[in-house]
Amino acid sequence: MKEWAKETPIIITEGCGSFLKDISGRWYLDGVASIWVTVHGHRKKEIDNAIKSQIDKISHSTLLGLTHPPAIKLAEKLVQVVNSSLVTRHSSLSKVFYSDNGSTAVEIGLKVAFQYWQHKGIKRKKRFLSLNNAYHGDTIGAVSVGGIDIFHNIFSPLLFKSYKAPSPYCYRCEFAKKFPSCKLFCLKKMEQVMQKHHQEIAGLIIEPIMQGAGGMIVSPPGYLKGVRKLCDKYNILMIADEVATGFGRTGKMFACEHEKVSPDILCLAKGITGGYLPLAATITTEKIYNAFLGEFKDLKTFFHGHTYTGNQIACAAAVANLEIFKKEKTLKTMQKKIEILKKGLFKITELPHVGDVRQKGFMVGIELVKDKKTKEPYPTGEKIGWKVCYKARKKGLIIRPLGNVIVLMPPLSISHQELKGLIQITAEAIKEVTEKMDRG
Numbered sequence: 001m002k003e004w005a006k007e008t009p010i011i012i013t014e015g016c017g018s019f020l021k022d023i024s025g026r027w028y029l030d031g032v033a034s035i036w037v038t039v040h041g042h043r044k045k046e047i048d049n050a051i052k053s054q055i056d057k058i059s060h061s062t063l064l065g066l067t068h069p070p071a072i073k074l075a076e077k078l079v080q081v082v083n084s085s086l087v088t089r090h091s092s093l094s095k096v097f098y099s100d101n102g103s104t105a106v107e108i109g110l111k112v113a114f115q116y117w118q119h120k121g122i123k124r125k126k127r128f129l130s131l132n133n134a135y136h137g138d139t140i141g142a143v144s145v146g147g148i149d150i151f152h153n154i155f156s157p158l159l160f161k162s163y164k165a166p167s168p169y170c171y172r173c174e175f176a177k178k179f180p181s182c183k184l185f186c187l188k189k190m191e192q193v194m195q196k197h198h199q200e201i202a203g204l205i206i207e208p209i210m211q212g213a214g215g216m217i218v219s220p221p222g223y224l225k226g227v228r229k230l231c232d233k234y235n236i237l238m239i240a241d242e243v244a245t246g247f248g249r250t251g252k253m254f255a256c257e258h259e260k261v262s263p264d265i266l267c268l269a270k271g272i273t274g275g276y277l278p279l280a281a282t283i284t285t286e287k288i289y290n291a292f293l294g295e296f297k298d299l300k301t302f303f304h305g306h307t308y309t310g311n312q313i314a315c316a317a318a319v320a321n322l323e324i325f326k327k328e329k330t331l332k333t334m335q336k337k338i339e340i341l342k343k344g345l346f347k348i349t350e351l352p353h354v355g356d357v358r359q360k361g362f363m364v365g366i367e368l369v370k371d372k373k374t375k376e377p378y379p380t381g382e383k384i385g386w387k388v389c390y391k392a393r394k395k396g397l398i399i400r401p402l403g404n405v406i407v408l409m410p411p412l413s414i415s416h417q418e419l420k421g422l423i424q425i426t427a428e429a430i431k432e433v434t435e436k437m438d439r440g
């Protein structure tokens, strides 16, 4: 805070498409989609109109004991889009529970999984298994299943205990040398934890395909499918946290689709409203839902409800967001852009201080290293990520680092030309900052 307070803050007053305008009239390319949320661009006409027309009817009424048309319509659409994307297994993902941000979607996923086993009479299942480098939000439950030391360690006295499995961070997977691959090593270690503790484990929570805030870590092909198989084998519910990866981010509607995996519980937020308003949904299978059915006196109720849960305007925006996906064939048109991004990133890979470039669709992490050969990281105090992003900002691009990893995460609607600009400025910023640091 001390250092940040010395900087002049950028005050954003307007947006349009892929761009943000500050109070002094300067425009910036929004290279992180306003923290991974903007889908079809800022001030998208259809979403603006949906919100305006909803306001003319009503802005909010509670979902506790009541419901409303936008929530009903959105739940129908979500179930439809989820089930057309994910290969459903024994029981379809058909029950939608609303809340208002990614962390709450995760808290709900964890609590539902826990309570499910309580209702089933398997009372010992009250722990969770999660991954190192995981990020599931900033509330206490979500932090308890998190795995990023720099964010989470200080809170450890407040957290509940959870079991940990290795992160499939192939670039830095030292142990994989003893195994044929990083994937096999990670799955083997996960299985060892499950073998020992499965009777206590209610659920496994995972960011499918891409661990986001942990450093944009892409899992090796087949890993997610392997995790699903292990959950089945050891009778553990699989909770997919698609808060960051959902709604087209990885090039498919949901990341689980890449490996034809379907979770038992799916957490959605961020892009759900196209990046307009806070809203989240935790979707469960019919089988889980049925375990909560009972007489009033049985108190099988899921006692969880936030005041602004399923807000009317947010749901209206989310309905419009999903309709645009269909109308504009967003997922189809972004495939060419993913290729352009890939090509551009190839040039960045060749820069002397770029250790690893990880991409899945429109989620990109560029890991900067002090020494490319030894993979020696830049020390935290050198603030390399921050310096590169600051340089990019001077050139008209807003991006944010995760430690030494530069994150690129543009709106899905970004044009080919804008995408080239994003890559160009990022490359220049990395080059200029690292060369300056080499010179001392």
Ligand SMILES: Cc1ncc(COP(=O)(O)O)c(C=O)c1O
Pocket (backbone or CB within 6 Å): 101, 102, 103, 104, 106, 135, 136, 137, 138, 207, 212, 213, 241, 242, 243, 244, 245, 269, 270
């Ligand atoms: C995978 C994942 N889960 C959960 C969250 C928390 O979402 P929110 O910030 O809306 O609480 C995030 C946020 O970045 C995330 O990336």
